[in-house]
Amino acid sequence: EVNNTRYQFNDKTYVMNIVQDITERKKKQKALIEAQEKIRESEQLYREIFNNSHDGICLLEVKENSRFRLLAVNAQYEKERGITSEQCVGNTMEDNVGTEVAAFVNAQYQRYIDAGTITEEIIEVDMPMGVRNYHSKFIPIRDNTGKIYRIMRVTHDITDELNNKREIERSKNLLNNAEVIASIGHFYRDFLNDKLYCSRGVYEIFGMPFDENVLENLDVFKFVHPEDMQRINDRLSYAFETKTKFSEEHRIINQNGVEKVIHTVCNFMIDSQNNELLFGNIRDVSDVYALKNQVIIGEEKIRILVENMPMGILISSGRTPIYINQTMLELMGVSSLAEFLKINPLDLVHPDDRNSIKKLLEKLFAEKSEATATYQLTLRSLERNGKVGIFDVRFVSCWMDNSRYLQITVIDITDEIEKEKFLSQLASDSLYISQKNSTILSIKHELDEILKVKCLRCDNGPDFRNILKILDLYSNADCDWGLFNKQFENLHPEFIQYLNIICPSLTTYDIKHCACIRLDLDTKEIAIFFNVEPASIQKSRVRLKKKLCLPQNVDLREFIMCL
Numbered sequence: 001e002v003n004n005t006r007y008q009f010n011d012k013t014y015v016m017n018i019v020q021d022i023t024e025r026k027k028k029q030k031a032l033i034e035a036q037e038k039i040r041e042s043e044q045l046y047r048e049i050f051n052n053s054h055d056g057i058c059l060l061e062v063k064e065n066s067r068f069r070l071l072a073v074n075a076q077y078e079k080e081r082g083i084t085s086e087q088c089v090g091n092t093m094e095d096n097v098g099t100e101v102a103a104f105v106n107a108q109y110q111r112y113i114d115a116g117t118i119t120e121e122i123i124e125v126d127m128p129m130g131v132r133n134y135h136s137k138f139i140p141i142r143d144n145t146g147k148i149y150r151i152m153r154v155t156h157d158i159t160d161e162l163n164n165k166r167e168i169e170r171s172k173n174l175l176n177n178a179e180v181i182a183s184i185g186h187f188y189r190d191f192l193n194d195k196l197y198c199s200r201g202v203y204e205i206f207g208m209p210f211d212e213n214v215l216e217n218l219d220v221f222k223f224v225h226p227e228d229m230q231r232i233n234d235r236l237s238y239a240f241e242t243k244t245k246f247s248e249e250h251r252i253i254n255q256n257g258v259e260k261v262i263h264t265v266c267n268f269m270i271d272s273q274n275n276e277l278l279f280g281n282i283r284d285v286s287d288v289y290a291l292k293n294q295v296i297i298g299e300e301k302i303r304i305l306v307e308n309m310p311m312g313i314l315i316s317s318g319r320t321p322i323y324i325n326q327t328m329l330e331l332m333g334v335s336s337l338a339e340f341l342k343i344n345p346l347d348l349v350h351p352d353d354r355n356s357i358k359k360l361l362e363k364l365f366a367e368k369s370e371a372t373a374t375y376q377l378t379l380r381s382l383e384r385n386g387k388v389g390i391f392d393v394r395f396v397s398c399w400m401d402n403s404r405y406l407q408i409t410v411i412d413i414t415d416e417i418e419k420e421k422f423l424s425q426l427a428s429d430s431l432y433i434s435q436k437n438s439t440i441l442s443i444k445h446e447l448d449e450i451l452k453v454k455c456l457r458c459d460n461g462p463d464f465r466n467i468l469k470i471l472d473l474y475s476n477a478d479c480d481w482g483l484f485n486k487q488f489e490n491l492h493p494e495f496i497q498y499l500n501i502i503c504p505s506l507t508t509y510d511i512k513h514c515a516c517i518r519l520d521l522d523t524k525e526i527a528i529f530f531n532v533e534p535a536s537i538q539k540s541r542v543r544l545k546k547k548l549c550l551p552q553n554v555d556l557r558e559f560i561m562c563l
Helices: 023-052 075-081 093-097 099-115 159-182 200-205 226-242 286-308 326-332 337-341 351-366 414-453 461-474 477-491 495-502 508-518 523-530 534-547 556-561
Strands: 002-009 012-019 056-062 068-073 119-127 130-142 148-157 184-190 195-198 246-253 259-270 276-284 311-317 320-324 373-384 387-400 403-412
Touching: 056 075, 068 093, 068 099, 075 148, 093 099, 099 130, 099 148, 130 159, 184 200, 200 276, 226 246, 226 259, 259 286, 311 326, 320 337, 326 337, 326 403, 351 373, 351 387, 387 414, 414 523, 495 508, 508 523, 508 534, 508 556, 523 534, 534 556
Parallel strands: none
Antiparallel strands: 002 012, 056 068, 056 148, 119 130, 130 148, 184 195, 184 276, 246 259, 259 276, 311 320, 311 403, 373 387, 387 403
């Protein structure tokens, strides 16, 4: 900032220039304006979220003597309660619901404040449209001193969800009862008369017609699957000799040739006439058995997936590890959970990162709230195989069955970080080449002008032309390609090889052009790289598209970026 001041002294005019460096002041003003703009954007975003939320939200001010005043409500809260903000905002509870109800509500809110943390409840409310169920979350808001001066209530109407859940459970019960009736049969055997009496359900399971007027001695053993016959005979003989309960699942092939799985339960007893009887029932569990197998197979698939997924997983109850997958074992350099328990995992963390993870673990173990908490850290490991590994570590702390569980997920991001470094180096090389070629073009242009205007009639013309040849040689694209080809191969190791497989007739120039596109350089940047005009790059792109046999509607850049 320059201020000029003119003044007279001894009949002479003088000018005094006052120069002041206001760079920092301008920066602070700009930063202040940007901060104010961000605050305005944040406030606007807050208002939009508040007003457009699908949950009902109200904000209350904490007054003295366990009293509360309503500060704001959103549109959803107005809709749920059948009120408008003009009717309730600014009023105390006594003004909105009356003295008797207000005493109960104020006591409830005071209980949430005394808890000092987020509280969740399911509340049944008698509304104008009928009884509704709401999931309510009460969030205390503290001032700079830590005192709770406001409380936010967020409500979500779950009436329809609860009704649907009850209807589904009722339907399931009806379906289960129907399945039991259709797939169970009773029987008893009279050893004295050597007769086996079976109910309708038994005949249905074995696929035979039933006549209630006829008592048939049904030979159920002929339906037992041959592979299960010996086991069933042995178990039944043992139960008969010891007079113990027989309970087995086994396969049968019914009258229609359909294979089923049945569960047979029977007991031996003596009747009043001292006759030995066998009472029991059979139940068709084919669907249950198939479902159980699917569950077992599904659990096995999940176990295999978790065991071999590319991220390490560790679950602990309190401070005691209870599960660790194969990937985590490999990251830790151990072969089993027992070996893992013998080491201190912190010893594997880079010394500069140990303090941060120690503080986080202490915070997690000291946490008393039952709310789920998630934290994320980027940690370095000790040097292994000549390099330091970089890992993304996520901590999830939650409560289940009145116990705290901690899940730690570890993802190796070393290769990603390396790729970012390669990409950064490529960008730096591209910028250098672009600036270098741009400078050479400017120098050549100036020399051409000098050669045309001043040197055509002098002996220095050939010298200038030699200089131009040197500049052409220095701006050769082959030299530039060799500068960052190694970084490109590290970043996209199979790109050029795959490109040659797709189209073996591509020239070196074509491959360089494709590589530049893969690096997301624009037409102007590619033109500077090749030391040509942008129009030449456009023509080369048309020829390249024909060589690759791409349809008219396929964009060349999109095609190359997908390779």
